[in-house]
Amino acid sequence: MNTENYVNQIVKHAKIASRSIASANTAVKNTALQYIAEGILSSTSAIKAENEKDVLAAQKAGLSEAMIDRLRLTDSRIGGMAEGVRQIIHLADPVGELLWGHTRPNGLQIQKVRVPIGVIAIIYESRPNVTADAASLCLKAGNTVILRGGKESIHSNIAIYKILTSALERAGLDTRGIQLIELIDREAIDYLLNADQYIDVVIPRGGEALIRTVVEKSTIPVIKHYKGVCHTYVDEYADLTMAEEICFNAKVQRPATCNAMETMLVHEKIAQRFLPVVTNKLRSSGVEIRGCDKTGKIAGNMKHAVEDDYYQEYLDLILNIKVVKTLDEAISHIATYGSNHSDAIVTDNVNSAMKFTREVDSAAVYVNASTRFTDGYEFGMGAEIGISTDKLHARGPMGLEELTTYKFVVFGNGQLRK
Structure with missing residues (x-):
């Protein structure tokens, strides 16, 4: 033929x-x-x-x-x-x-x-x-x-x-x-x-x-939908039990999807309490952790995350973790390494939530929910044709x-x- x-x-x-x-x-x-x-x-x-x-x-x-x-x-x-x-x-x-x-x-x-x-x-x-x-x-x-x-x-x-x-x-x-x-x-x-x-x-x-x-x-x-380098930022004002559940779901529920979390950002004020608990839970489900120096010191021995890791869409049970000093640093990290797909903040602070939703330039921005919801079916749109990371003429599901x-x-x- x-x-x-x-x-x-x-x-x-x-x-x-x-x-x-x-x-x-x-x-x-x-x-x-x-x-x-x-x-x-x-x-x-x-x-x-x-x-x-x-x-x-x-x-x-x-x-x-x-x-x-x-x-x-x-x-x-x-x-x-x-x-x-x-x-x-x-x-x-x-x-x-x-x-x-x-x-x-x-x-x-x-x-x-x-x-x-x-x-x-x-x-x-x-x-x-x-x-x-x-x-x-x-x-x-x-x-x-x-x-x-x-x-x-x-x-x-x-x-x-x-x-x-x-x-x-x-x-x-x-x-x-x-x-x-x-x-x-x-x-x-x-x-x-x-x-x-x-x-x-x-x-x-x-x-x-x-x-x-x-x-x-x-x-x-x-x-286009180039890739899904999705982030979850755990704010200093986060409900840590909620944050643990959201981060676990975003990474583990179905890691091979474009809306799965690839990098978790954690505010330094809650890192000592949060990281040991969440990393143990993630590791017990087979997740390979790649962390910054601060993460390694708090949560134990792990592979060091190099800069190239933060650009990766793993589509697998691999997760980057980075401790940040401020909300601004988290937003800057997402702007540098993200793919404008789906990013989330976990916080009980309204000001933090609104600043995040205003300044993170992604197709879907979440407050206190898993990035795994970026999906036409979950958004009530029926089956979707795809998730666009473009701005013209369509964006998101x-x-x-x-x-x-x-x-x-x-x-x-x-x-x-x-």
Whole structure:
């Protein structure tokens, strides 16, 4: 098969399908989504069987346990996929929403109306649940979508893709509204990233290397999520029991995710009381601690954290700890080493909390809660397309509204510009 011709056919079909998908009414789109959710649940065994092929291949290839965890589909995760689709059904359809409008002195009625973006290409790694999440969100927002998952999840992705196209057909929608590039060679991505005549935006989901490659090669606008170097700062006014639970959850609950804590900052006034307790708890769960000199003196022998460590997105049971003298030093550390993803403060002091939320320039800023909540599902947005660390045109979890743009609709009765 000629890769260039294969990709060209897909992007052209996506552009053609975009017109009918954009004009589909809410009831029809919701019907298709209901078929997707039902199909996912009824095909659980088949999806798991295909997913097991991917997991075995990943194990033979020597992929890390963190990567394999991102790849694996359990009954619970498959059920979560279906529930995410159902949540999207119950969300308001953003297409056609009147954002702003007024009547000019000359009688022109000007409206700013929310509309679909058009054709979206999504390039992602490992997690096959992205196939269902991304397709469902794009469909509800009136977009066509081209999916290109990683080779490590190809069997899982194809199994889910068949459910998606079947649902479109049953609902009477153009099946080309959702397409999957089944070729696993990287050449297909290169052709995709240069199809600016047909694709309106590219959204990469995966490691930093993938995203930087997409940005470098794409002639199409890219919405990026480079990496999640997330921090939790334990303030001098923190409830230490709460802080211990929040920090443990942020690191251990699921370390292979982009919203897991990678560095814990601790105010020096509470470090002597807090660090021995929290480090013992973290170590008992297999966390490798890399600490500054002060942390090592307080909490015992550990690997010394060098400057490069503070830039790392480990996606594993590894944690940097640094003792800071002030809230300002904590904020400065986050500004220097963070990735504008998700950062938290634990404090009972309102002034500290408000200063942190004002000055930390991240997509999600937390007070007294785990960074693990940065997620479209947890934010009540339904399944998400990804978490953007950009500022234009979307930031944070990308739900339905972030998958739309707007246009101006102007009504007149013969007005001419003088």
